[in-house]
Amino acid sequence: MAKDVDLSSKEWRDLIFEGKNKDFGAYKLRQGSESRHNKAFFYVLIGLVAVCLLIFGYMKYEAYKTQKAEEEAKAKLEQQQKLAQMEAEKEEEKEEEVEQIEIEEVKPEAPQLATQLMTELLLTDTPKEDNEIKANEDIQKDNSVMSTFTQAGSDDINLIKEHKEEVVQEKPREEKKKEEVFTHVEQMPKFPGGDAELYKFISNNLNYPAMAIENNVQGRVVVQFVVTKDGSIGNVKVVRSVDRDLDNEAIRVCKKLPKFIPGKQNGQPVNVWYTLPVTFKLQN
Incomplete structure (x- = not known):
């Protein structure tokens, strides 16, 4: 038997069924086998293409769903951040209204030292106007009058020294800059x-x-x-x-x-x- 013989050809069928009944049975089945094989191949091919399209479409749909979910999540996050930022700004405004103004600490004043102001009135022999003569007469009663003003305070010498050094060495304070x-x-x-x-x-x-x-x-x-x-x-x-x-x-x-x-x-x-x-x- 030659290798190039087509088993589905008419010549091969006629050779096999030579002298036999060809109206029904195996001859009829062999006669339609080529058409059936072609149809089966076509249906299988269509099925494979359909399956590939379904898989490809499903993958595209999942990618679309994922992308859409990410976009929605991003949009929702941006909206939430805007709302939260607005709420935070409102809270900060309320805090600024309630917050008391900070007052810089004032350095306590040094203790006032004891001082005494003395004014001496000297008598003169030359009379002037009447008012001055009367004043001199009053003054002559006690020969001299001392006007004294006394300011209470501390007489501590060490304190005076410290106060002096403090005044001399005092420098303006440098404020620390806070990072914005x-x-x-x-x-x-x-x-x-x-x-x-x-x-x-x-x-x-x-x-x-x-x-x-x-x-x-x-x-x-x-x-x-x-x-x-x-x-x-x-x-x-x-x-x-x-x-x-x-x-x-x-x-x-x-x-x-x-x-x-x-x-x-x-x-x-x-x-x-x-x-x-x-x-x-x-x-x-």
């Missing part, structure tokens, strides 16, 4: 990896307080802290409270945050206030 903390800068601080990584870190490190779970307490705690020039976190405080346990947990997690990319003003790193909402939500 900005609220808005040209380049705001950023968490490495973006907001998605920031919330991922918070989600992985946040422990829902047991007492809050028992009391079904949930809500959003707004925390504010300073991102320093080197990216470190400091001055963590709650500007919008929900519950003491939730507040403490939010502060604890914020203090664990790694270094940020510091904010910049005029190209220089500066200290910047950063507002972060931390949401506590119980799963049903």
Whole structure:
């Protein structure tokens, strides 16, 4: 038998069924086998293409869902930060209204030393006007009159010396300049990896307080802290409270945050206030 013989060809069928009944049975099956094979191959090919399209479409849909969720989370975060920033500014305004003006400490005055003012009136023999003559007559009664003014005080010589040295050596005090903390800068601080990584870190490190779970307490705690020039976190405080346990947990997690990319003003790193909402939500 030659290798190039087509087993599905008409010649091969006629050779096999030579002298046999060709109206039904195996001959008919062999006669339609080529068409069936072609249809089966076509259907399988269509099925494979459909499966590939479904897989590709599903992957695209999942990527779209992920991107949309990230965009919504970013937009929500920006909105929450704006609201939290507005609330923080209102709180600061209230604090500034209530806060008393600090008065510089005044150095106590040195003790007043004892002094005595003495005025001596001398008598003259030459009379002048009548008023002066009468005055001289009154004065002559006691020959001389001493006018004395005494100021009470301390006679301590050491105290006088100290006071003298203090006055001579006194120098103007130098006020220490406090580093300014900005609220808005040209380049705001950023968490490495973006907001998605920031919330991922918070989600992985946040422990829902047991007492809050028992009391079904949930809500959003707004925390504010300073991102320093080197990216470190400091001055963590709650500007919008929900519950003491939730507040403490939010502060604890914020203090664990790694270094940020510091904010910049005029190209220089500066200290910047950063507002972060931390949401506590119980799963049903």
